[in-house]
Amino acid sequence: MGISGTRLVVVGWATLAIVSAATCQLRLSEQASAAFIKADGGYSQYALNRGRATFAWRLDLFADAALSGNIFFMSNLRMLQDQVIHVDLFAIRFADLASTGLNLEAGEIELPFGNLGERRFPRSNPFYSLPLTHEHVTTLRSSDYSLWPSTPYFAIAGDGVRILDQGLYDLGVKLYGGAGMFDFWFALMNGMVSATSTYSTGYGPSGLNTNNRMGIIGRLAMTPLTGLTLGGSYAAGPFLKEGVAYNPGGGYDPSDIDQNIVEADLDFSLEHAALYAELFYNVWTFNEAIGSDLKAFGYSVEGSYAPLPRFLIALRAGGLRFNDVSVDTYNGTSFIQRYEGPWDHDVFRLEGALGYRLERSVLVKLVYQWNRTYRVAEDPADNVLVMQAVVSF
Amino acid sequence: MLIARSGWASLHPRPFILLAASLLLLPEYGLHAQSGVRGKVVVPANDEFAEELLRERSLTRYEMHLHTSGDPVQPYRLSEKAVIYLESTAAASAAYDPPALHPQLDQSQMLFRPLVLPVLRGTTVDFPNNDDLFHNVFSYSQPKEFDLGRYPRGHRRSVRFDRAGVVNVYCDIHSYMYATILVLENPYFAVPGNDGGYTIDHVPPGAYRITFWYGRKKVSERPLLLEEGKTTVVNFDY
Numbered sequence: 001m002g003i004s005g006t007r008l009v010v011v012g013w014a015t016l017a018i019v020s021a022a023t024c025q026l027r028l029s030e031q032a033s034a035a036f037i038k039a040d041g042g043y044s045q046y047a048l049n050r051g052r053a054t055f056a057w058r059l060d061l062f063a064d065a066a067l068s069g070n071i072f073f074m075s076n077l078r079m080l081q082d083q084v085i086h087v088d089l090f091a092i093r094f095a096d097l098a099s100t101g102l103n104l105e106a107g108e109i110e111l112p113f114g115n116l117g118e119r120r121f122p123r124s125n126p127f128y129s130l131p132l133t134h135e136h137v138t139t140l141r142s143s144d145y146s147l148w149p150s151t152p153y154f155a156i157a158g159d160g161v162r163i164l165d166q167g168l169y170d171l172g173v174k175l176y177g178g179a180g181m182f183d184f185w186f187a188l189m190n191g192m193v194s195a196t197s198t199y200s201t202g203y204g205p206s207g208l209n210t211n212n213r214m215g216i217i218g219r220l221a222m223t224p225l226t227g228l229t230l231g232g233s234y235a236a237g238p239f240l241k242e243g244v245a246y247n248p249g250g251g252y253d254p255s256d257i258d259q260n261i262v263e264a265d266l267d268f269s270l271e272h273a274a275l276y277a278e279l280f281y282n283v284w285t286f287n288e289a290i291g292s293d294l295k296a297f298g299y300s301v302e303g304s305y306a307p308l309p310r311f312l313i314a315l316r317a318g319g320l321r322f323n324d325v326s327v328d329t330y331n332g333t334s335f336i337q338r339y340e341g342p343w344d345h346d347v348f349r350l351e352g353a354l355g356y357r358l359e360r361s362v363l364v365k366l367v368y369q370w371n372r373t374y375r376v377a378e379d380p381a382d383n384v385l386v387m388q389a390v391v392s393f
Numbered sequence: 394m395l396i397a398r399s400g401w402a403s404l405h406p407r408p409f410i411l412l413a414a415s416l417l418l419l420p421e422y423g424l425h426a427q428s429g430v431r432g433k434v435v436v437p438a439n440d441e442f443a444e445e446l447l448r449e450r451s452l453t454r455y456e457m458h459l460h461t462s463g464d465p466v467q468p469y470r471l472s473e474k475a476v477i478y479l480e481s482t483a484a485a486s487a488a489y490d491p492p493a494l495h496p497q498l499d500q501s502q503m504l505f506r507p508l509v510l511p512v513l514r515g516t517t518v519d520f521p522n523n524d525d526l527f528h529n530v531f532s533y534s535q536p537k538e539f540d541l542g543r544y545p546r547g548h549r550r551s552v553r554f555d556r557a558g559v560v561n562v563y564c565d566i567h568s569y570m571y572a573t574i575l576v577l578e579n580p581y582f583a584v585p586g587n588d589g590g591y592t593i594d595h596v597p598p599g600a601y602r603i604t605f606w607y608g609r610k611k612v613s614e615r616p617l618l619l620e621e622g623k624t625t626v627v628n629f630d631y
Contacts, residue, residue, distance in 0.1 A: 025448055064452040072452060095451070110454070117455050226545040227527055269527060271542040309531060309540040360533055360563060 031060040033122040035388040042380030045137050046349075046371045051381075056081045060121060070095040074105075078167075087198070088169045102177040111168040112176065112185030112219045113193050113233045114278060115265040120167045126314035126353045128367045128386040131300035133280050134164045136320055138344045140284060140294060161194045161239065163261070163282050163296055163320070170196035171207055172214070185219040192239035192259045193217070194282075210241040212255040229267040236260045239284070258285045272306040292325035294343050312355035319348040346374040363390040428619035431592040432627040434475055434585050434605060440468035442508055442608050449569035450503055466502050471585050473507030474608050476575055477629070478582035479593060479601040479617070485557075485578040491515035495551060498562065498572055500528045505562065505572035509606060511582045512574060514557045521549040529565035536560050536576050575606060598622075605629040 034057045041051025048054070058080050065073040072093040078086040091107035116134070118124040129135050140160040172189030190209040191197035198207050215237030223229045240254035261282040268275045280298035287293045300318035307313065322344040350370040357363050369384040447466060491513050499506045501523040512518060520530050520541055527543040530550070536558035541550040543566075554560065554576040564570035575582075581601075585591040598621040605613040613629055 025445075027449065027452055066448050066451055069451075074452070074454065226525060227543060269543050271544065272540065306540060306542070309538045310533065357533065 026063060026065045029062045029393065031058075031062075031121055031123050031390060031392045033058045033388055033390040035128065035386055037128075037384065037386050039384040040381035042382045044371070044373065044380040044382035046369070046382040046384060047380065048384065058122060088167055100177070101179075102175060104173065104175050106173040108169055108171050108198065109174050109187065109189070111170055111172075111189065111193060111196075111217055111235075112174055112187055113164065113168055113217050113235050113261075114263050115221070115229070115231050115267055115276070116168070119276070122388065122390040123363060123392045126302075126304050126312055126355050126365065127316060127351050128353075128365065128384075128388055129351075129369070130166060131278065131298075131302070131316070132318040132320055132347060132349050133278070133298040133300060134162060134166050134168070136347060137162055138296070138322075140343070163280065163298060164193050165191075165196045168193060168196070170198060170215075174217075181222050181224055183221045183223070185217070187217040189215045189217070189237075191215060192237045193235045193261060194259050194284075195239040211238045212242075212253070213238050215239075215259075227269045229265075231265045231267070233263040233265075234261070256285075257289060259283070260285065274304045276300070276302045286327075290325075290327045292327055292343075293323070294325065295323040296344070297321045310357045312353075312357075314351075314353040314355070316351040316353075317349070318351075319346070320344075321346045342375050345376050348372045348374070361392045363392075364388070365390070426622050427594075428596045428598045428621060429592065429594045429624040430479070430596065430603065430617065430619065430627055431590070431624055432477075432629065433589045434471070434477070434591065434607075434629040434631070435589055436471065436475065436607060436631040440474075442474055443468045443504075446504055446569060450567070453503075453567065453569075464502075466504065469506070469508050471587055471589060473584075474509055475585050476509050476511045476582060476606040477585065477591050477593070477627075478511060478575065478577050478604055478606070479596060480578065480604065481599055481601045483599055484581065484597070484601070487579065489513055489515075489580050491517070495519045497521060497549075498530075498574065500524055500530065500564070500570075503528075503567055503570065505564075505570055508572055508608060510572065510574045511584065511606075512554060512576055513580050514576055514578055515553070515555055516576075517551050517553040518574060519549045519551050522546055527566060528570070530562060531565055532560050532562045532574075534558065534560040540565075571609070573606075573609060603627055605631075607631055 034055065036053070036055055037048055038053040039047040039049065039051050041047060058078065061077045063075050067073060072095065074089055074091050074093060075087070076089045078088050087108060089108060089110055091105045091109045094104045096102070097104055116130070120130065138160045170189040170191045172187055174185055174187035176183070176185040178184070189197070190207070192215040197209060215235060217233065217235040219231060219233040221229055221231035236258055238255045238257060239259045240257055242254055259282065261280060263278060263280050265278040266276070278300045280296070282296040282298070284294040298318070298320045300316065302314065302316040304312055304314035322342045324341055325343045326338070326340045328338055351367060353365055353367045355363055355365045365386070365388045367386040367388065371382045371384070373379050443466065495517050496510055496512055497519045498510050499521055503524060510518065522528055522544055523546060525546055527545070529541065529543050531540040532538060536556040537552065537554050537560050539552050541552070544550060554574065557576045557578045560574040560576060562572045562574060581593050581596050583591040583593045596619055598619045601617045601619060603615055603617040604611055612631055617625065617627065619625060
């Protein structure tokens with residue numbers, strides 16, 4: 001989004017906030033964070049700023065309004081040091097529809113896939129980044145479904161979609177509710193969890209649906225006892241945009257190529273400890289188009305413990321594995337060679353974090369990421385040290 | 394006050410205006426050697442605190458369905474949000490036995506109850522969880538830092554408060570939840586009844602400060618001279 005678009009977002013958001021404030025009570029809150037980051041200088045997408053020490057910042061603005069007893073407006077804007085404003089959430093919630101206990105949200109919604117919850121925000125995330133499944137940039141591009149596994153820059157630096165697109169927001173609608181120990185969600189959306197319509201680059205108007213079908217998400221979770229939640233999510237739908245650059249299989253519509261992803265998660269907490277675990281299995285259905293499906297398996301296990309008031313210790317391990325493919329690679333104008341091997345490089349990340357709350361609303365973190373890349377000639381040096389301060393108000 | 398701290402803003406004029414607290418000091422002659430103070434507090438009929446907390450609760454983005462069902466939340470009674478207490482240098486240096494019965498700060502319907510809990514220094518307060526989900530009660534206030542962690546419905550944790558002062562209590566999971574524990578140096582405090590009336594008896598005569606605490610803050614504080622055998626009437630308006 002350019003600067004004019006940025007201004008438009010700010011003006012629109014502020015206008016809505018004022019209108020909301022004039023007619024109802026509005027809650028404004030913020031999370032601001034500043035970070036110092038020093039990565040190793042290896043050739044890797046994790047080596048932020050190519051290893052040069054740098055400062056970074058992030059600002060999340062929240063404006064939520066209770067329009068009536070059961071109609072709410074929820075929004076958050078996210079700004080980074082690139083000064084681009086991302087409208088993550090911009091939704092109207094209808095709660096307890098006709099006293100059924102069902103809730104409906106429409107607009108740009110938080111996608112009900114997985115159990116990231118408030119950990120997507122710096123205040124509640126003991127680490128600097130999200131789990132690898134939300135962060136790792138694969139070699140698969142949604143704009144032209146080019147694969148670049150044999151090109152080192154794109155293979156390791158990443159130039160494609162993520163398996164889950166960071167904080168997971170998209171334009172759509174979701175219906176959700178609960179019964180006893182069970183909670184359920186169902187959502188329809190313009191894009192897909194790997195390529196949300198709002199932020200994916202490529203062809204077509206940003207934000208609107210760019211193919212013939214919509215993505216669907218279903219999620220079911222159960223809480224058999226307080227503090228223990230087991231959940232599973234499934235999402236399916238096309239992720240490519242119409243007008244892609246080439247059509248290798250001949251006669252295939254981009255809408256015929258889906259992302260199918262299934263996820264299982266566990267959330268357990270007791271006393272001063274918390275544990276989150278997630279497993280993902282993801283398939284992009286390219287088999288008929290290029291002869292191989294693109295598959296990825298991901299996992300993340302995160303534990304945290306608060307030994308004293310104000311202190312938090314956290315550890316997270318996560319990894320991604322990719323299947324072997326046999327495909328013709330494309331250089332933008334022609335197919336250049338047959339490639340057999342993994343379509344992306346397996347990765348593993350171990351993260352340790354120390355957190356200390358100076359005040360209720362001020363958190364400082366020290367995070368170290370130990371990154372490993374496998375099935376490459378040389379594992380790039382890309383460990384990362386982060387010091388971050390988060391203020392919420 | 395509450396607006397600024399909770400992040401609420403409104404373009405509407407408030408339904409009431411914060412009036413300057415007034416005190417009426419009317420001496421009355423009693424028959425006992427010790428002194429006392431009684432009076433009445435007058436506060437707005439609506440419960441601004443509960444309304445704001447419930448509005449914040451309705452905007453919770455997670456665990457939403459858990460608070461859209463169940464019994465409706467009752468407004469805070471006056472006794473849950475107002476405290477009148479006396480302070481003096483002499484009374485602060487005296488020793489008092491804390492009560493054997495532990496006062497409670499309840500976690501129920503995703504709110505703390507009461508909103509304000511006065512306790513004598515040395516008192517142990519229980520924090521029972523009566524919700525079907527976790528809370529994580531904590532405080533970083535100077536008189537007592539604690540973090541109780543997560544425990545299920547029907548369980549409780551206890552904290553002893555040995556230093557006087559204001560202890561702001563929050564939930565780490567539900568950030569809108571708050572309560573205040575007033576750890577007082579002497580037992581000369583009272584919570585008003587539903588009619589606003591209060592009485593503090595058996596107070597040694599002398600010079601005191603009398604304070605009216607309402608919701609999150611000290612609303613009024615005035616010097617008070619208690620004469621032997623007399624009961625003084627002090628009324629407060631909010």
